[in-house]
Amino acid sequence: MSTKPTPAPVVQIRQLWSVFRGAGREVVIHQNLDLDIDQGEMLSIVGGSGSGKTVLLRQILGLAHPTRGSVTVLGEPAALLGREGAASRVGMLFQHGALFSAFSVIDNIAFALRELGTLPKDLIRDAAMVKLQMVGLDVSAAHKMPSDLSGGMIKRVALARALIMDPPLLLLDEPTAGLDPGSADEFCALLKALHQELGLTVVMVTHDLDTLLELSTRIAVVADKHIVAQGSAAEVMAHPHPFIKEFFLGERGLRAAALLHNTPKAG
Known part of the structure; x- marks a missing residue:
């Protein structure tokens, strides 16, 4: 009887060494980490x-x-x-959100799609709006600036940006x-x-x-x-x-x- 092969890990780390060098010395952070x-x-x-x-x-x-x-x-x-x-x-949610302070909420979310340069503006905007609502924010927040957001809202916008490419x-x-x-x-x-x-x-x-x-x-x-x-x-x-x-x-x-x-x- 055949069995399904075990899927490969999404992330696989093998015998990892992380060494930082400077000022005439080196610091080992990771050693043989699996x-x-x-x-x-x-x-x-x-x-x-x-x-x-x-x-x-x-x-x-x-x-x-x-x-x-x-x-x-x-x-x-x-x-x-x-x-x-x-x-x-891979989507990344940084500790403090790391939103672009000069961009509106919707522009922050859409950033990666715009950088591709292959999609129509209307499609990019619609995709960003979907992600905005996916993280529990109202469309009225789309044109706010990061300085107008609470800490919780910043986290949600940053999460929407991390998910915009469906990683x-x-x-x-x-x-x-x-x-x-x-x-x-x-x-x-x-x-x-x-x-x-x-x-x-x-x-x-x-x-x-x-x-x-x-x-x-x-x-x-x-x-x-x-x-x-x-x-x-x-x-x-x-x-x-x-x-x-x-x-x-x-x-x-x-x-x-x-x-x-x-x-x-x-x-």
């Missing part, structure tokens, strides 16, 4: 300050290159994304940073809905435990220059690594664990 990210996952990468979480995102996006080892995205070297443009294959892979850098608890909950709900509706593969860096537990289908922990643990939240929390104990089982972590097990939070 990681697979499968289709449809929402994988969260966590680690201490300086562990290279955002460096990994940049390497997946093709904006930075490993000193040694390989990063493959959707079957091709990630370096090709950096040269050819990643927007049609199969979405990268999120601290998606709820700077949001109040209510806005963060709403944005998490939006991300979860879009993940399911669009069949996205999502890679997220976050230090926010509520966001981590609300969205992740799997968690990978970067420490000691490589992945020291990966799996469900419960599996990762059970791993006896000092960083994991500090991150998950400190005061904030215990509240998060209570949430995970649907028990009342400590007061």
